[in-house]
Amino acid sequence: MDTSRKIIEVQNLVKKFGHFTANDNLTFDVFGGEIFGFLGANGAGKTTAMRILCGLSKPTSGTLQVNGFDVYTQSEKIKKTIGYMSQKFSLYEDLTVAENIRFYAGIYGIGYRERRKRQQELLERLKMPEIKNQLVKSLPLGWRQKLAFLVAVMHNPGIVFLDEPTGGVDPVTRRQFWELIYESAARGVTVFVTTHYMDEAEYCDRVSIMVDGKIEALDTPRKLMEQHNAQNMEEVFLHLARN
Amino acid sequence: MNSFLGFIKKEFYHIFRDPRTLMVILGIPISQMLLFGFVIRTEIQDVKVAVFDQSNDYMTTRIIDKLESSGYFSVEEYLENTNDVEAMFKKGNIKEVLVFEPGFAEKTLRDGTASVQLLADASDPNIARMVTTYTQNIIRSFEHEEFQQQTVPMQINVQNRMFYNEEAKSVYMFVPGLMAMIMMLVSAIMSSVSITREKELGTMEVLLVSPLRPLQIILGKVTPYLLVAFIDAVLIVLMGNLVFEMPINGSLTLLLSVCFLFIFLSLSLGILISTIAPTQLIAMFISMIGLMLPTMLLSGFIFPIENMPKVLQWFSAIMPARWFNDVVKDIMLKGSGFFSIIKEVAILTGMSVLFVVVSVKKFKIRLE
């Protein structure tokens, strides 16, 4: 983690839908190479905030920069420098692995030679070069999730947003998935992740917990556990969310 | 609460809370009716006709004048015989030939009736139909003006003869055809989609794992559509009658009973589709391509069955809508009673029973 380099800077972010305040005055920074956990109950406002950070929706007020670009005026530039992966949608199941890679490379304007190089590298990181020409739907769920992550960081984004990336994946694959995340973070990619697995929150460098549109806590998992006198992050979460 | 009533109540909630469903069951019948109605009623103007007047008396002259002055027709030629009629039609200019029998006025006054034959080029049946109808109306109005002072009822016997399509049977064919189409739409498509929606949502799993029997689930799902489709049928008959002056010469009860039978049949088709289709989209596709298209094309709604190749005529015999069209036409236009339509009713009933039996058999009590 490189605290001198701010990837996300959010000050007083407010997002309202009619009378409903989905994000109530959020202020936080995310640093380069950090693994940042973004937690909250269903409906606490996580998805809204994440959409704004990805440039998909405009905030009602507040100043926000992602990768040094302003979300109000430079959302197209933001989209080019971020990666995104969700549990629900990431790869086309009826295309092969290589075809998916080619498609995403095309989106981000990666040329032929560069693509070949990165595809090679990607398959090596997965340790599965033989799956190149297999249909994505024929792969086990865990492999698909790992592949989706690597595709999401293929264009070397400054930050990658992961929305519930490990839902339903077996524990061994989940560990391998986190190894990939650690590896990317060690290379300097910032990882912004939402999850329902509270134990997974402990993998993050820092964690923020949203309750009813506000950030109620933001610190390292260890400090949060100390502050709330808790054995694990689940207790911290319950303690905050229940009040 | 009785589980059947509970089911129906829930189904009505689905119908009334979904704007798209409401659109289909109310918007489509009305808009289709108006659309087809006005397409068919396009005005005609200056249609070229020829006359073969074998009597040349004051009555035939007045009728010809009346035709000319109506603005709809212009008399292009006076013929000496009917030999050239076919050649004339082939050239395509003349659309209709009026043939007055010899001694027209004299016969009318003596026998109370005389004949005029209308020969029409029915290669385009719609135009032929319109032209002859207009001509008939003009002759009728002449009849009315001329004979109303007379004590003895007199009438002019108008005989139509269509060339290339002997009888353009389907005057007002669109009302029965449209009824068939819309009832298919509401009953078969909507019910199959609503059943497959439960499969997609996963609620079918819960219904299956309940003590409800397959027949109870099916009846609960389709009864509301039976009612809705029936309302549509009444709506179409009413609009046909009030807006487009489609006569109802036969018994209204009989007509509505036949509609009910046809709706029942369409619903059983819908259930059959839902037992095959795993998703709403597929149910929609099967209904559209397997039901709606053949119903439109092969039932005599748009293309007269008589003009079809033999093979397609056989196909049209397995289209429920074809038999339904015949019955509705018979009841509404000819005023036929139950005994003259017994064959069609038997066919429709047989088809319904077949579909119901097959779909109840095919309805799975499990997920595989």
Added chain:
Amino acid sequence: MITIKNISKSCGKVEALRDVSLNINQNEIFGLIGPDGAGKTTLMRILVSLLLPDKGSASMGGVDVVKQYRQIRKIVGYMPGRFSLYHDLSVEENLNFFASVFGTTVEANYYLVKDIYQQLEPFKTRRAGKLSGGMKQKLALSCALIHKPEVLVLDEPTTGVDAVSRTEFWDMLGKLKQSGITIFVSTPYMDEASRCDRVALIQGGEIMTVDQPARIVEQYGKRIWNVKSAETYRLLNDLKAWESTTSVYPFGQYLHLSVDESTGKEDIIAYMQSQNHEPYVYEGFSIIEDVFMDLMGKQ
């Protein structure tokens, strides 16, 4: 209460279940724990008579799930993986409908769902589609309970629901157990094992072990070291390369490390120092997930 004997089931080419046998006692909360694709849903669907097993047999309360399926459908309350509710019906209408399906009324068995339904009462006119995940889950549970079933079969009731709702949900299951209902529940969250009386760990269509969650961990018997340094990823690679390591993987803020028997804490510290890590090592305790991964490795 539930007896499952040697059940095998293939879905197409995939063997979803391989020779699965389980006995679930009257009035216990039995957890079926495993990731997606392990065969949990298939097993549950066989139990509630939605699927037929290729081999083997199963019964609930002495009633055979294949031959006497109509009987089964009267005694079981089933909640499928996705909360199967009608989104265009309100909370109240959903509950009334499911009560009517079973030929009963909400009033007749209200005492059973009271605790759960009371939390939904303020929203009873809201359409089910507009409820949050946690509330949908509670409504689906109420609907599955409203006919007073003897057995509750719940397929992943806590998936996609936040931690608060999940804890509340397990509290509710605890209360239901007191009213004499047998509960068979599946989950992909390993940490939920501790909320069950007994659990079966399932992976690749096979049951790996069945026992009380505490005993499963006890019998595991391997020592786990929690280790940590400033550079997690480099440490992971260094430990993977170390010949004394038997297994190492990320686990929350630490790495979980197992080493061979001759290696002690001092050896680990010494190794980490030799690799320029500031060592943080202490003995951890293993949890179900460690056991699961170990069993997966053996499989």
